[in-house]
Amino acid sequence: MTIDVPQHILDALTDVDMPRLSPEAASSETVRLAGLDVPVYRAGCVVVGSGAAGLRAAVEMKRRRDDVVIMSQSAWGGTSACSGSDKQTLHTANTADQGDNFKAMARAIRAGGAMDEDTAYVEAVGSARMMASLQFLGLPLPQDPLGGTLRYQTDHDEVGRATSCGPRTSRLMVKVLAEEAIRLGVPFFNHTTAVRILTQGEGEHRRVVGVLAIRASDRSDANQFGLALFACEVLVLAAGGPGELYRDSVYPNGCFGSLGLALEAGVELVNLTESQFGIGTRREGFPWNLSGTYVQAIPHIYSVDADGTEHHFLAQYYRTTQEMASNVFRKGYQWPFHSTRMLDFGSSLVDLAIFRESAAGRRVFMDFNRNPLPVPGDLPFDLSRLDDDVKRYLGNAGAGQEMPIQRLRHMNPLAIELYRRYKVDIAAEPLEFAVNNQHMNGGIMVDTWGRSSLRGCYAIGEAAGTHGVTRPGGAALNAGQVFGTRVAEHIGARGQARTAPTADILAVAEAGAIEILAILRPDSFLTVKTIRSQVQSRMSDKAGLICDADGVCEALAEARKLNAEIKEKGIAFERAAEAGRALQWRQTALASEAVLGALDYFIRNGGGSRGARAICDPDGELVPIANSGPLEDYRFRKERGVHREEQIIVRLDSGTMAISTRPNRKFDESAKSFFERDWPAWLTGGIYNLDES
Structure with missing residues (x-):
């Protein structure tokens, strides 16, 4: 039997045209920062990233009447719109021959360890709602004649929870969410790269007050780099993963993510040891x-x-x-x-x-x-x-x-x-x-509402470090949708994004602009090309799927040296239009040191091979055997079960990567809700833990 699918159907599922953006709103305000005339834009919330997760957050916030804008380096040019995300892994209760329940799905999501149990349950219980809402928006998930969603087995999935619209599944998700964002009137600022998070306050009271960005359309004789100030009290980081970290990468070109941006702002990152190859x-x-x-x-x-x-x-x-x-x-x-x-x-x-x-x-x-x-x-x-x-x-x-x-x-x-x-x-x-x-399984550390360690800053999608060591294929797309919605619900409950802020943040913005300009040094011996070559070669050769203690330690020393040189000498650029890329490579060099620092810490503390990495060691307990015999050069350490129960945290503290651990948050599977007892917490907003915000 041969299945004959008409060409026009294949075309529709392969050539997925994206909607046209509405004209951008012009700035009506200009301030003088570090000698530059900088336009000011104000919004209750800025979402950084226009992929499936960021769009979901913006759509859900707009529906709740929050004042939200989307900042995108390149609309429809990110990972979910352009890479091979061909499936979404969802709850399978409607599949007659493969029953499921949310607790079982949560156990599968967190099975590899180093993942918060409550987060896994949030992703599981939210998946059915995500599937239904995407179908409502027009995502063509395949069905059988009786309305059940067609499913199949994917990696780290023994039940068969995956479904697919074909190789363009995630692009089709972006399309339907983008159309809804445009219909709702969410403003987009395209070709806009976030380069500095602005904060006020000290310690646990430090909070987001804005973002400095580079915008091609704002370049002028009085502002050669196109620096722009976005004042906001809420920030959602949804810019995807650090695709430029590796030379051998399947990410689309130019995907930098926001881990370095978050590090510079003192935000805690977690599970950076965990990637997929x-x-x-x-x-x-x-x-x-x-x-x-x-x-x-x-x-x-x-x-x-x-x-x-x-x-x-x-x-x-x-x-x-x-x-x-x-x-x-x-x-x-x-x-x-x-x-x-x-x-x-x-x-x-x-x-x-x-x-x-x-x-x-x-x-x-x-x-x-x-x-x-x-x-x-x-x-x-x-x-x-x-x-x-x-x-x-x-x-x-x-x-x-x-x-x-x-x-x-x-x-x-x-x-x-x-x-x-x-x-x-x-x-x-x-x-x-x-x-x-x-894929980067680690990222910004968040709680069950997507909150980071910095007040007012949330993270979703691949920017958030929620995935643990392994995850079912396609579960990341579901996680971005679930937490995009959760973040919007929490922000709406707080009420801080209802209107654009009017507070004076000129002093903070001035300091941020000075720090940015200190990096942009035409006379530096460091260029974007040299930094890219160093970072990507080091990560692919020393921190890929095959690692060893000496190689990682050596790579970490080299990464520290590079970041010290960037801090002292800055980064050269040939023309003003390259300033944004130079700043992104500064942040990528920081992210590289953070990953290597976490990996070195893990290995030095007895960490074994798990997930996507084999930690090779002459004294390792395990050795792969081929037809030709044992492959002794690839003898590797066995995973230690105790490491599954914790996560490694990295924070940039006064120029040094501070590394610590914390235990996974637990989830009590025996706990049961009771309607009359628990309804008041929903009615009063008690479920949002606003007293901790």
């Missing part, structure tokens, strides 16, 4: 994750050396053709690298093999016009000789076609169409790929 096409072309049906079609994977010679390298790692092909398939729902899956000839041995080929200077490809070549001495590839779970899946999918491209076209024709839109025809030519950084 997996196979995907390189960012130099069209960056995209190669999970799901790309590998479930079981293409032939090979490498090419400098002489053009092909190498069937996976045959060196697996004992039989069946074992090799079955583990290529499993990368579909075990997509992220996981240290323990290198053992027992598991699916992450594929990642390690690809990583080693790339390190040796070979290019790696998958060919959808060839079935996997056999392991020498074993039988050839045959769909009838696969592991039982693989045969069962392909059988249920009706994917018994002879060639991988035929199986892929049958299971997911959108996968082929997507690359074709970017001038890559995987039906005709092999696809080059590598193991890349894909």
Whole structure:
């Protein structure tokens, strides 16, 4: 059987046009800051980021009649609009053959450890509401004839909670939320980069009073950099993850996130040791994750050396053709690298093999016009000789076609169409790929209402460090929607964003502008190019999926040295338009030191391999074994269970990364609500804990 989906349907789900923004409101006020004429914009709340999470927060705040604006470096240019977020993981109570409950889903979300139990439950219980509201806005989640949402199994998910509109799922989410934000009249400030959070007060009473930004449209003879002042009492950081941290990355170009911005403001970050790495096409072309049906079609994977010679390298790692092909398939729902899956000839041995080929200077490809070549001495590839779970899946999918491209076209024709839109025809030519950084599971530390350690500052989406060590694939999209709504509810209950602030913050803004200009030094030997090269090479080579204590310690010393040099010498730029990028690389260098500092602390305190990183150690308890024998160079430490119960906190304190730990917050599964007892807390706003704000 072949599923024939009309071309116009494939086009609609692949070429997702985004709405046109309304004209921006002009500033009616100008102040003099550090010798520059700086326009002033005022709003009750500024949301930094125009992805799915930021849009959700802005829409929900506008519905509550709060005064909110969105600040975006590049509207519709971020991770959720442009990268391979192809699924959303949601509660499955409406799926007859796979029952679910919120507590079970919460346990799955937090299963990897280092995650607050109450946060996991918030994400689980909020997921059904997020799915329904997105469907109401027009997100075309697929249904069966009786109205149940179609589901499938994804990574770290044993129930089958994932659903998808195809490879453009997250872009379609951005589209429907953007249309709603525009309909509601939420002002957008596009091509606007937040570069400094402004605060007043000391200690626990310190609070947000505004943001300094760089805006191309505000550049003038009296303001060469386009510096702009946004006065606000509430700030929501929703600018995604630090995609520029790694050279080998599947993030779209220019995704810097806001971790460095938060560090400079003294905001506490958490779980920076936790990231995700997996196979995907390189960012130099069209960056995209190669999970799901790309590998479930079981293409032939090979490498090419400098002489053009092909190498069937996976045959060196697996004992039989069946074992090799079955583990290529499993990368579909075990997509992220996981240290323990290198053992027992598991699916992450594929990642390690690809990583080693790339390190040796070979290019790696998958060919959808060839079935996997056999392991020498074993039988050839045959769909009838696969592991039982693989045969069962392909059988249920009706994917018994002879060639991988035929199986892929049958299971997911959108996968082929997507690359074709970017001038890559995987039906005709092999696809080059590598193991890349894909997601930061850590970020800004928040409570169950999205509040950070800085009063008035919230964080949502990938900017928030809520994900722990592992998470079901697609759960991050759900988390951004849940916490975007939670943040809006809390801000609405506080009432501080109803109107734009009128307080005089000129002194604070002046100090912030002076600090910014101190970084922008045309005579510095440090340039954006040199900082980018240092940071990305260091992170990819020393803090990727394969780490060791000495390498991380050495990288941390180099990162500290770089930040000291930036503080002393500043960053050079060739023209005023590059000022914003220079400041972002300053913040990325800080974020790099924070990640390395947390990782070094973890390893020095006996931290083992977990999640997306293998901590290699000659005295490690575990060693991956390949067809050729033990891979002693990759012997690694075993995870220590005690570390699952805590999180590592990083805060920039007087130029030094202060590192500490805290235990995970707990959730009492035996606690039960009671309507008459608990309703008053809802009616009076007691559920928002406003006395702690």
